[in-house]
Amino acid sequence: MRAKDPTAARARGEGWLHFRKWLRHGRSVAALTPSGRALAVASCGRIDRERPQVIVELGAGTGAVTRAAAARMHPDGRLIAIEQDPDFARMLGASVPRAEVVCGSAEDFAGILDARGITAVDVVLNGLPTPSLPAAVRDRIYRDLSSLPGRPWVSQITVMPWVFQRFYRGFFEEVSFEPAWANLPPGGVYHCRGLRVAAA
Template structure:
């Protein structure tokens, strides 16, 4: 019997709350807001960091150009295996801390966009810095980062690395969430 997505997510949270970061998967309101924030006509390569049960992945798949290369980084093995069954055409990895290594292994030089739901608030300062640095390096100039967090604690650090185009509050999510839409500055090449 297949485990329901909310139950699978809850199990992941109870097993490791610092890595999962929420009791429930992303709401449909949040998923739509994130997908609306990506310029799909510009996407050839994209990564989703922390897709969980695939609430955003499902909508993302419908928008993707057919030839797009997609990386999904999900730490929880049950959720990752569930995603693999549903989206066998995507590439799967367990740890976003290896973003650049996995891209290199697949001969992908840059990403056009990254969608990130990692619970940065729960990470050590070093882990946050490492992952954000890799995100910055991975994105092509003018590439987009769409990041959602449950507070504004990332605003200062994101502003140091990216041009923040907008921050949107999504109240119809539990808990309510902020969506940052950031762009890598055009004058910044691969670092």
């Protein structure tokens, strides 16, 4: 008998849970399945392996991007993964021990960082379905992001390549799109910087 592949078994378990959550919650989960590896890796393109950084992930789901970030980040970096669904957060905590998993809303991320003594962030990995968030929720998240010091990268995944380029250009001074064609479905990442406070 063939030995079971634990990675494939985990991926199946995560995929099934994601699909059930999508059926139940629709727009807030937004995708039928977790991001594929190509998209997860592209998401982490602005993480600097050579420097200990603070990385914050919003809407971490079952951890596809979290795992890629943990593999890429400097050993002394910090990775805070925020996810509102308790089942996803539990799964995430078990499968990515390097991440500090917080079960809570991205709307509270400023308080979540405050509670951990974090005053600066280098990269925000944004897995939230930003264009379909209620405007008040998105504005609150962007307002808090804009109050972070420096110019942190905000890397936003999408499975609709280029469709939202204009949308993000309205909020950020700098936007570049990195395609992830190998993802199923094909997608990509908007790497954004310089939130315009007035627009947020």
